[in-house]
Amino acid sequence: MKSNKPDQSGTDNGHNATKKSPLPVAKIRDAGQKIITGIRHIPPLYWLIMVAIVLVSFLLMIPDYVWIIFSDAVKSQNSLLILVLIFALTAISLVWSVGQRIDVWVFTYFNMHGRRRGWLDGTMLVLTQLGNGIFAMILATVLYFLGYHVLAYAFVLGTLSLWFVVELIKMLIHRTRPYQKIENSRIVGSPARGSSFPSGHTSQSFFMATFLLPYFHVNFFIGLAGYLLAFLVGITRIYVGMHYPRDVLGGAMLGTAWGLLGVILNNSF
Numbered sequence: 001m002k003s004n005k006p007d008q009s010g011t012d013n014g015h016n017a018t019k020k021s022p023l024p025v026a027k028i029r030d031a032g033q034k035i036i037t038g039i040r041h042i043p044p045l046y047w048l049i050m051v052a053i054v055l056v057s058f059l060l061m062i063p064d065y066v067w068i069i070f071s072d073a074v075k076s077q078n079s080l081l082i083l084v085l086i087f088a089l090t091a092i093s094l095v096w097s098v099g100q101r102i103d104v105w106v107f108t109y110f111n112m113h114g115r116r117r118g119w120l121d122g123t124m125l126v127l128t129q130l131g132n133g134i135f136a137m138i139l140a141t142v143l144y145f146l147g148y149h150v151l152a153y154a155f156v157l158g159t160l161s162l163w164f165v166v167e168l169i170k171m172l173i174h175r176t177r178p179y180q181k182i183e184n185s186r187i188v189g190s191p192a193r194g195s196s197f198p199s200g201h202t203s204q205s206f207f208m209a210t211f212l213l214p215y216f217h218v219n220f221f222i223g224l225a226g227y228l229l230a231f232l233v234g235i236t237r238i239y240v241g242m243h244y245p246r247d248v249l250g251g252a253m254l255g256t257a258w259g260l261l262g263v264i265l266n267n268s269f
Contacts, residue, residue, distance in 0.1 A: 058160055062153055083257035087198075090250045094175060094197060103244040107178050110238040111186050125189045128236035130229065131201025133163055136208065151215060158211060158262045159204065162255065166203050169254075170195035179241040188240040199243045202251030203258070205230035210259025230255075 093099045129135055136159045144152035175197040179185040209226040218226070234248035243251075 052164060054160060058156060062157065080257055080260055083253050083260070087250055087253040087257065090246055090253065091169075091173065091197065094173065094246065099246065103246055104178075104182060106245045107182065107185075107238055110235065111178070111182075111241050112184065116186070121188045124236045124239045127232060128189075128201060128240055131199075131203075131205040131233045131237075133159060133200075133204065136204055139208070154262060154265065155211065158207060158258060162203055162207055162258045163200065165258075166198060166200045166251075166254070167194075169198060170200075173197050175244075175247070177242060178244050185241045192242045196243055197247045197250055198254055199234065199237050199247040199251035201237055202230070202234040202243070202248045203255035205233040206252045206255030207259045207262070210256050211262040214263050 137156070140152045140156045140159070143155060174195050177192065177194075177196040179187050179191060206227075209223075209230045213223050213226050230252070234252060237243040237248055237251075238245060
């Protein structure tokens with residue numbers, strides 16, 4: 001005898017068939033993490049070669065009139081010499097044991113001291129990307145399409161040449177990163193490869209502040225905010241476990257000197 005009741009199993013199956021499967025968020029994140037990890041495992045020498053190739057390729061693309069302006073713009077600047085001297089002294093100080101103890105103490109405070117919330121780790125991880133070369137290229141593209149063509153050329157040239165110099169210095173000094181030496185160091189995000197001195201993210205952030213802010217004739221408070229943001233990027237490099245304080249100091253001096261050189265070259269535009 002057939003039942004008059006509706007087939008509940010069929011109804012359930014039909015209902016389930018209309019449900020949308022959730023997006024594979026975990027898989028997407030895993031794939032992104034694998035890409036980042038793969039990039040991190042590229043040897044520093046290969047990075048240096050790739051940066052050199054990109055830099056030379058970009059130099060060949062620059063119009064002749066830009067080169068003429070660059071060649072006529074270089075002037076002697078005492079501030080540049082002072083910044084280079086501070087950078088050199090910072091690099092030399094890496095051999096001092098007292099400096100290393102101070103580095104470890106400051107690094108431990110910013111990296112491990114106190115209770116760290118998830119939102120703070122996330123914020124620091126986002127802010128540290130402001131010193132990333134990819135962010136610089138995006139910013140250069142925006143400047144170009146806003147009509148600042150020569151500024152965009154100069155900014156990319158400064159970024160690539162600074163990147164090359166930073167990677168070259170890292171290879172020569174070959175300082176081990178703090179998370180590889182200090183026990184119980186916290187790593188926020190993916191661990192960076194290569195050497196520690198100087199901080200490339202800090203160099204880039206101070207270069208951007210020094211190079212771009214004078215061009216737009218910003219007032220004192222906006223300029224101060226720009227340098228505070230660059231300083232904060234340096235702090236994030238310690239917080240996420242990638243650099244010692246002297247790495248950040250050296251990066252700040254090098255980036256500022258590179259930015260001043262860019263301003264000198266850009267003054268005649």
